Amino acid sequence: MRRLGLVPYREAWELQQRLAAERAADSIPDTLLLLEHPHTYTFGRSGHSENLLWAESELARRGATVEWVDRGGDVTYHGPGQLVGYPIMKLGVPAGDEGRIPQADYIGYVRRIEEALIRTVARFGIVAGQISKLTGVWVQPDAASRCPHCPPSARLAPSKIAAIGIKVDARGISQHGFALNVNPDMNYFDGIIACGIRDHGVVSLADLLLDVPTMETVMERVAAEFGKVFGREMVERAVISNW
Numbered sequence: 295m296r297r298l299g300l301v302p303y304r305e306a307w308e309l310q311q312r313l314a315a316e317r318a319a320d321s322i323p324d325t326l327l328l329l330e331h332p333h334t335y336t337f338g339r340s341g342h343s344e345n346l347l348w349a350e351s352e353l354a355r356r357g358a359t360v361e362w363v364d365r366g367g368d369v370t371y372h373g374p375g376q377l378v379g380y381p382i383m384k385l386g387v388p389a390g391d392e393g394r395i396p397q398a399d400y401i402g403y404v405r406r407i408e409e410a411l412i413r414t415v416a417r418f419g420i421v422a423g424q425i426s427k428l429t430g431v432w433v434q435p436d437a438a439s440r441c442p443h444c445p446p447s448a449r450l451a452p453s454k455i456a457a458i459g460i461k462v463d464a465r466g467i468s469q470h471g472f473a474l475n476v477n478p479d480m481n482y483f484d485g486i487i488a489c490g491i492r493d494h495g496v497v498s499l500a501d502l503l504l505d506v507p508t509m510e511t512v513m514e515r516v517a518a519e520f521g522k523v524f525g526r527e528m529v530e531r532a533v534i535s536n537w
Contacts (some may be wrong), residue, residue, distance in 0.1 A: 295516050295528050297467070300374060301335065303361055310469045313382045318465040326520060326528070327380040331372035333358040335486060338367035338459050339532035345369045348485040358482065359409050367459035368490035369431070375478035378510055379471045379520070381407070386466035386502075392478075400462055404429055406523050407472055411456045413519040415511070420502055422455060430489070431474075433497060453495035454488065473498035475499065476512050502534035 298306070306329060316322045322451050330457045333356060335346060345368055346360065350532040353360065358373075372378060384397030405424070411431045422431045432452035456474040463469065474500035483496045507515075 295325045295328065295529070295530050296532075298327055299515060300330045300332065303331050303334040303359070303372065305362075306331065306378075306380065307363065310380055310382060314463060314467040314469055317384055317467050322382075323496065324381070324383040324526060325531075326463075327382065327519065328516065329378050329380075330374050330376060330377060330509070333373045333482060334361060334367075334372075335359070335369055335371055336361045336363050336459075337369045338363060338365045340366065340490075341368050342490060345487040345490050346485065348452070352485070356485075358484070358485070360503075362363060363470070365424065365459040365482075366441075367457075369486045370459065370473060370488060371478075371482050371486060372458045372473055373478045373482055375476055375477050377474045377475070377509060377516065379516060380477050381468050381471050381520075383468045383524075384466055385462055385468055398462070398466060400460075401510075403462075403468065404458055404460060407458055408456075410519045410523040411474055411524070414515050415499065417488065417519075418498070418499060418503060418507055418512075419516050420455070423506070425452060428491070429458045430454045431458075432494075451494050452470060453497045454491075455497050455499070457489060458488075474512065474516065476499045476509055483486050 313322065313325060331355060341362065341449060387405055408424050408431055415422050420433060422433050425432050433455055434452055455473055458472045459470050459471045477500040480498055488496050517528045
């Protein structure tokens with residue numbers, strides 16, 4: 295595990311690619327990067343530009359950048375106060391012909407990330423869960439009704455507290471990962487139709503808790519639960535230099 299602090303999105307993306315190559319070569323063990331980003335909107339491979347609602351002038355005024363990336367999913371927001379996790383893990387080994395996609399349970403991998411985050415927020419008194427055919431971690435309407443940022447219609451449905459979007463390359467190495475809303479400026483979600491889903495709101499720990507945990511506390515809990523779910527011993531390593 296490595297805690298990286300506030301990292302520009304593109305720098306973190308390039309770092310993931312470098313570490314994925316090192317993991318494929320068995321030069322490093324499975325690694326979980328924990329960090330925050332400046333205000334950034336990212337579109338995945340299923341992204342639709344119409345789900346970005348703000349014009350370039352508004353994005354510039356708010357200091358937000360836009361990136362089109364190679365993870366799954368549509369558009370999401372990253373910013374200070376949101377905990378982002380990038381697991382660089384070997385999920386499968388190519389079998390048979392060279393270049394064949396490794397065989398692994400990729401859906402199960404996403405579900406285990408969800409489980410780790412569900413267990414994390416439970417430690418802070420929030421009951422969350424999964425929704426069939428949707429990725430992410432969700433809180434029920436009785437909790438989401440307290441969300442001041444959600445439209446009234448969304449408060450009648452589960453709201454997302456953590457988003458997930460991954461990539462698994464041809465070597466079987468995972469990149470990208472999850473984003474857990476701890477205490478970000480939730481007004482930035484007004485600039486998008488998050489994940490392309492109109493009927494569900496987006497919430498944070500700060501929306502639901504009177505005593506909001508620090509980012510460091512949430513990082514420690516995420517790392518602990520991630521280790522339990524994935525059966526890994528979480529060893530904290532030094533910050534990576536020379537990106």
